[in-house]
Amino acid sequence: MTWLRALGGTARAGVTIERTRLEPLVALRAAAGVATVVGLALWLVSPAYAASAAFGAFSAGTATFQRSWRPRKLIALGAGGSLALSTFLGYLAAGRTVTFVLLLALWAFVAGMSWAVGSTAGIVAAGTVAIMLVTVTLPTSVEQALEHAAVIAFGGVVQAALIVVFPIRRWGAHRDALADAFAAVADYARRLRHDPTAPFDPEAMMQARKAATLTPSQARRRPGFLHGPRGLAERVRPAVAALADPRVGAPAEGPQRDRARALLKATADILDAAARSIRRGTRAQVPPDVLEVLGTAPDDEVLRGPARQAAVQLTRLLHEVLATAHSGDTHARPGAAGEKSDPGLLVRPAMHRLAPVVLRTMRRELHRDSPVFRHAVRLAAVASLGWLLGTVLPLGHGYWAPIASVMVMRPDFHQTYARAVGRFAGTLVGVALATGVVQLAHPDAGLSGALAVLSAGLTYLLMRTGYMASQCFTAAYVVFLLGMGGETWHQTVRDRVTLTLVGGALAMLAYLLFPAWETPRLRDRLADHLAANGMYAAAVIEGFADPGGGHRANVRRQLLASREANAAWDESFGRAKKEPVRHRGLTRGEAEDAEEALRSVGRAAMLLETHLPESGAPPVPGAARFAEALTADTAKAARDVRERRNPDWRRVEEALEEWERADGGEDPVVRRGAELLVSALEDLATAVSRTPLEQDVESSRREREEQAESEEAERREEARRTKDRPRDAG
Template sequence: MPWSAALRDTAKSGLVPDRALSDPRRAARGALAVALVVFPVLAIAGTKPATSAAMGAFIAGTATFQRSFRPRASLGAAAGLALGVSTFLGYAAVGLPPAFPLLLAAWSFGAGLIWAVGPTGGVVAATTVSVMLVVVQLPVSLATALGHAALCALGGAVQALTVLLWPVDRWEAQREALADAYAELADYARRLRQDPLAAHLDPEPFITARSASALTPWQQRHRPAGMRGLRGIAEHIRPTLAALADPRVGAPAEGPGRDRAREILAAAAESLDALARAIRAGEPVRPPRSTPALTLAGPVDGPRLTGSARRSAKRLASLLTRAADTLDRQDSSTVRETDPWPGTPGGLRRPSLLRMVPSAAEAIRRQLQPRSAVFQHAVRMSGVVTISYLVARPFGLHHGYWAPLTAAMVMRPDFAQTFSRGVARLAGTVAGVAVTTAVVQLADPGVWLSAVLAVICIFGAYLTLRTGYAVTTACVSAYVVFLLGLQAGNPLETALERVLLTLLGGVVALGAYALFPTWQTARLAERLAEWLAAAGRYSAEVMATFGDPAGRDRRAVRDALLDSREARSELLQAIERADAEPVKHADQVPELSRKQLDRARAAVGLLGRSAVLMEAHLPDADSPPVPGAAEFADELRYATAIAAAAVLIGEPVDFSGLREAHARWDASLARRPEGGIEDRTTVARSGAALVMQAAADLEKAVRHRRVPSGA
């Protein structure tokens, strides 16, 4: 996509607001916490301490609105502590001209690295940079720096306390994540009804649902009983739907059996929708009228499913009944939270923030390499924030910190978010500053009225966090204007400075990304190779279970599935971001065209689908093994790993060894007596045939590779 089109599209995405609003109760709770800090401090200590306390309370409140499954109180307290540390260090260094830019560069670099832990941590870390820039502009002695830092931390503590005393939809995020997984299953059932070979589900709802099911000890004790076990049931439903619909291991391709399968899939979709609505609302499920269609009997003279298709339909009806019973009974003894595979430990534990420090440090350490997108973002953010600060200083502007503040809040690891947020922030700042300045000029509010207006703007910012960054920025800009309006200064001159410095910070940030980009397009082949290797391991683990039902650890299947799902999600995200980048695909990945990438994705998707279909019919531990399945699984694991390396380095993919192994295995099974071939052996053979089809498709997809110029 050319630069003009990329900039137009990203600007449009940043400026077009959504109609969604945050929960007004949560917005009011956050604004109330700020008021509980600002007004007492303003009355006791004056305007400067009140400014520090208000900034801490506001940013800590913003942390409680992030998409996180931790208790909101812990997020607010942790954000307040981080703000207190950044404030104290900023005050300690600002009196020494050479020291503060160095501290700012180091702190911004560290804030950029926090993205390795997750987006919530990255957003909160970026806000600590902005608070460091804003608060330290209010000159104080080093002796009172610790007091200002304590006030910032106090703001976070009050936010945490308010969340505890005024709980609002405490489990809303977990319910939404779980309901989204069931809604995705319903859509998948409808797609399978029309197309038995429909593509994979969207992995993101299942990744999010699994993250939501990891609970702290406090959450384990207080979790609603009706939410226990539902994720595990959803994981069972996923392969069962595919196995029922696929004509190779499920219902026949045509005829009465296919019609019966369509009826069951339609009824399952309605039941899954009903489950999603009940989970979202926290109420017992209301069975749809189509529930009787899930039974296997049907009309007396109607079609009946047989074999593996019948087993899949029976299991699907049982799973949907279990899910409905879990919501209906609302009893802790109904079902225990388990992982979706037998023999695996139940419950996913989420460590406390303190215990997360070692794992977070390890995640950051892994990103300390030049090719890492997080490392490049940290370097870029550090440079942009520091340069913006140094460029604004020579002009002697009192509010010069707005340039680096804009840069810190705009920068993101990918192009689309950085540019859309840059445009949105400029538009929001101009609107917020213009309106606020007009109010100040016309009404001339005093200290207390300015504080009241600041709290109202905070309520607006919290309420519009889901509406769009431009609208939220307008509210935040108005809040900061009223807050710093507690200090002396010319309102018109201050407003003009803020707009110009916001423009300066945005230009520096966007220019830095344009000159030193982190293009996702260049990483598409790497992401494809990772997914291929993960899908190969998943398919091999499932196949190996058929070969040795008693000796295989079922956790290996679970872990391989999670790796494959995560790798596919990362590829999809990379493709989505690459589509918004102003670079041609062939320029960045010369050995793999976009058309080849799409074909290769379809081939790897078929490889993963083979594992999904077989997983729905995993044998019990006491089942007889399928002869030769374990040996074929070993060959499959090796061949897909070699193929992934070939995709990564631009070499041809060759599955000739796997093809020979499959021919030998299939021939040995074909020589067995007809009566000796069991149902699960047929499933394994069908799965292996899908694997070989995927291997052939992948070979064709990447056969003619472009050779980079100069190679």
């Protein structure tokens, strides 16, 4: 992608309004928290303290809207505490420019590194940098700094208390994640009716697993209904795929295909009903004709062979789904998934045990090639430079430049540039609206506080509709808040618009000078994707070689690793397509072909997983040799992809030939699945392989580049020696 197209794409993304489900009650509760602390501070103390308290309550409320599976009240408390700490430390260092700049750079660097933990931590940490820049201008003594820090923390406490007192959709995010998983499988079953080899996006399954990873406290309180259904959705997915695929399931045409389509439609309807039941907390409502299809499926004489086997398994799973959904027990007593009663619980560290995990995660990112490390360096440099620049420029409120930079910067190019555009556009509109209101109404401190609370509520309401929309009312909120503190509108509008533009430009320039492009890492991501999918397929084949060997746990582990690698590849490739740089060793077309081939590998392994034998079944001849060859060739092929060599699947092909000779073609499912695997692996090799001519051209190009670099180095050295040589006095 060219720079012009990339910048145009980021500009459009920055001003795009997204259609999403609003949460008016949650927004109203968060706005009530801001109103509570502003009102109390105005009544009991002063407008300056009300501004500090409002900053804390607003930021803590904003933090609760970030995607996280921890309780929102803990996020509010954590945000309020970290905001208070940054305010106090910032004031202690604010007396000397050098000391404050060093503290600001260190704090911003740590905030940037917190992206290693996740986006929620990164966004909350960026807010602490912004609050350090603003509130250090309010206190005039250490005692006042402590008081301002306390009222900021109080804002977080109020938000947490409101979440406890007025809960809205308890476990709502977890319910939605589980419901989305069922809805994703339902959509998959519906698409399989028309496209038997349709792809499945595992993102909803991954989010459901993350939602099911609980702290010990959450495990004791989780409703019983959220405990088991996720496993059912996981098992239904390969069953519907095996039934629909004409290579290992129902034939492409004829009565079996018609019966398979009817069962797939019933599956989709049942899973949709289960999703609604989970999301709304009500009993599932399934049409009678759907239940009739499900009731006749076990005695169905139309389906035969592997298709019948898949249909029987699918029917059994759907009965389990109905038994769970019909109970309507979405408000079951807590403790059903407690730690002691559920040894398979997915455990998340409690907040007080999180520090060592965070430090280890950050330490792993402390290297030059890490996007998180490079983001932290950029953030530290831009925050410090922006603050110094804001103090030098003949404008008031110079902290707006570094605040704009800090709040828009992200570890990747597209989000940073899009948010910079969105922030400037939103700020321009928001300041213009707020300015008009101030000029017409001339509000006092009380009315300014009320307008600030209204703006905060609209920010919360539009938080997920696009960055520009939320920033519009955030800008208005700040103007009203500063007006409440006694600053007139003309002291903030022009300065803030100009400095916001400066801050956005600094953020863009920083990424340009010290980028973290995703494009050069595509081959590594592709190699990881290949390794994970190959090991998943090998684990499934091993289950046929040794049915009593307990391979199902290994299959599950490799499946999860495959999903993580697939998600990493999708994210990396999605970012790379928006970057104005090219990969010299992997074109976009090659990457798309390789991605399609790897999806076929994963699909073939999934189809085989459906037919894994139970313990005690006889081993499948040739499976052990094939699994061993697949494991070895996968490891070598991953290295080849990283090092730009052509992958070779010779051992896998030879093992398949031996397998065919060993069982005489009597296995209609397992060996057919192995053939699909080999075909997909060959497609992958074709996608990333280069002809000898292309390899020679690449080698010649590298030699020319190395020679040019050597000659350039010699010229620079000669120029340096000429410059350093003493001139003739004559």
